[in-house]
Amino acid sequence: MNLIDLWYVIPSLLLLVAMGFVLYAHFKVKETFNKYSKVQASCNLTASEVAKRILEKNNVKVDISLTEGELSDNYNPQAKMIQLSTPVYNSSSVAAIGVASHETGHAIQDDKNYFPMKIRTFAVKASNFASSLLFPFLAIGTMFWFVFAGTNLGLIFIVCTIAVFFLGFVVNLATLPVEINASRRALNSLGDMNILTEEEKSQVKKVLSAAALTYVASLAVSLIALFRLLVIFFSFRRD
Numbered sequence: 001m002n003l004i005d006l007w008y009v010i011p012s013l014l015l016l017v018a019m020g021f022v023l024y025a026h027f028k029v030k031e032t033f034n035k036y037s038k039v040q041a042s043c044n045l046t047a048s049e050v051a052k053r054i055l056e057k058n059n060v061k062v063d064i065s066l067t068e069g070e071l072s073d074n075y076n077p078q079a080k081m082i083q084l085s086t087p088v089y090n091s092s093s094v095a096a097i098g099v100a101s102h103e104t105g106h107a108i109q110d111d112k113n114y115f116p117m118k119i120r121t122f123a124v125k126a127s128n129f130a131s132s133l134l135f136p137f138l139a140i141g142t143m144f145w146f147v148f149a150g151t152n153l154g155l156i157f158i159v160c161t162i163a164v165f166f167l168g169f170v171v172n173l174a175t176l177p178v179e180i181n182a183s184r185r186a187l188n189s190l191g192d193m194n195i196l197t198e199e200e201k202s203q204v205k206k207v208l209s210a211a212a213l214t215y216v217a218s219l220a221v222s223l224i225a226l227f228r229l230l231v232i233f234f235s236f237r238r239d
Contacts, residue, residue, distance in 0.1 A: 011228035018221040025210075025217040032210035033071065036095035036203050037087065043195050047088045047100035054104040054189045060111045073099050075106035077121065082107055094196070098204035101190055102211070105182030116181065120174035127167040162229045169222040176215045183208040 043050070048064055055062060067073075067083040075082050082103045088096040109117045187205060190196045196204065 011224060011231050014224045015221070015228055018217070018224050022214070022217040022221055025214040029071070029207075029210040029214055032207050033095045033099070036098070036207050037091065037093045039094045039200075039203060040092050041094050041097055041195075041200055042197055043097075044092060045097070045195070046090050046092050047096035048084055048090065050097050050190075050195055051082060051084070051100040051104050053193065053195070054101060054186075055107060057189065057193060058104075058108050058111070060104075060107050062107045062111075071099075073103055075103045075110070077106075077110045077117075080107075080110075094200050094203045095207050097190070097196065098186065098207040099211075101186035101204070102182050102208055104189065105185035106178075108185055109178065109182060114178075114181070116174065117178050120171065120178050123167065123171045123174045127164075127171045130164050130167050158229065158233050162226070162233060165222065165226045165229055169219075169226050172215070172219040172222045176212075176219055179212055179215050183212065 045053070051064055055064075061080075062075075063079075063081045065081055065083050066089045067085055069085050070087055072085045073083060073088055082100075084100055084103070088099050091097075106117070108114075183205075186208065187201060190201055190204065
């Protein structure tokens with residue numbers, strides 16, 4: 001195998017490894033959440049009650065609602081609403097309180113005009129717009145790649161694909177610090193308000209760290225996928 005062949009093979013192998021990392025990260029977060037969902041917090045408060053207390057402490061006015069699904073918890077900045085999943089909303093477990101507190105971290109970020117969150121919101125909008133605009137074009141390009149390969153039209157397909165993947169990489173890059181900061185705010189709030197003991201805070205940290213691992217994995221996949229497309233692009237230009 002010559003050097004040129006390695007330039008094609010190595011990014012593909014790295015992408016497979018990164019995808020395996022994603023699967024591991026999702027398994028890890030579920031395993032950790034399930035483990036600490038069996039540990040009841042000493043405060044005897046439900047996750048939704050803890051979230052309300054944290055929001056009140058920080059003078060943040062957002063609604064908290066119940067949503068379907070497992071680990072589907074999120075904060076919607078447009079609706080100014082925290083949505084907690086069924087296993088979290090009425091649970092008094094350490095895991096549930098950690099997840100709910102994390103979402104309050106996002107609400108506080110939004111209320112304080114946390115700049116990295118604004119960057120992420122803009123990047124998500126740009127990525128969604130580009131994906132919806134270019135998806136039909138890219139689908140056609142994928143279907144007829146072997147017909148268009150080596151032509152200017154084939155080059156356009158590659159460039160457009162790179163643009164979409166680059167925006168996806170930017171979204172993942174902007175997401176990681178926002179998520180880490182939200183977890184830090186959650187842990188600080190739980191500590192400052194004496195809601196959890198030190199041992200319970202340590203358990204919450206494990207849950208949030210496992211969740212953060214999924215964002216690291218997504219960033220790795222998007223970076224390697226982008227690198228792989230750039231290798232194809234430059235080899236296309238060289239030919």
